[in-house]
Amino acid sequence: MSLVITEMKNRTGVITLNNPPKLNALCKELIDDLIAGLNQIKEQDARCVILRAPAGCKVFSAGHDISELPKGSRDPLSYQDPLRRGVRAIQSFPGPVIAMVEGSVWGGAFELVMSCDMIFAADTSTFAMTPANLGVAYDIVGIHNLIRDCSLHVIKEMLFTAKPVSAERALQTGIVNRTFPAAELEAAVMEIAELISVKAPLSIALIKEELRALNEANPLTPDEFERLQGLRRVVYDSDDAKEGIAAFFEKRKPVFAGK
16 A cells, blocks of 8 residues: 555646654655655646645654664665655656645654745644754755755754744744645645646746756865765764664653763
């Protein structure tokens, strides 16, 4: 059974995360289904895509499936990690991908949402970035995806504290485009998607790719990249990383020693 529901509404594709028992955690199977859904919608000549969770949900997505993170001394967020593949699929889709957020968004799911072209949220939604709760060595590309579209100071606060940000503050700081009461969210987002769907698709595809290329035009020297990767290896080899994951599964507060 697919962990996403894919459907077409006129020229708009709708992908609904559909694994409520796991709080739509971004496991490999769900990401594979998400990518398959995007490919299916592309073949149906969709002009726009809406990424959502079921109406009325309390959790949009709990983020990474922690059970799939490697237990040994291996990069937890490599190039072929499910989240990395999902983000690239959204960014490379030729039409706009709109995140329609209801409920809370946690960890890697926040990056997945931020990789979308626009974000519209229910006014009760919250957003949290939580690698510091787990001792996870978040990757360079993922951090870059966060800071492209939001104030650096706000992203630092979210990463350093792991405290959820309200929809109101997300709107004030540019994380989301607009907020709506939950009962009005779907109709409002469908209206925006339908407006986009009657515009020139080749022009929009070009503009999306130009914006992506310009946003990523931040050169990083090979030496600096290797230095940062070395720092990441210190983190994912650390006792703190083991403690964070263990505490998560044992449902207790972690005790980090900085070692």
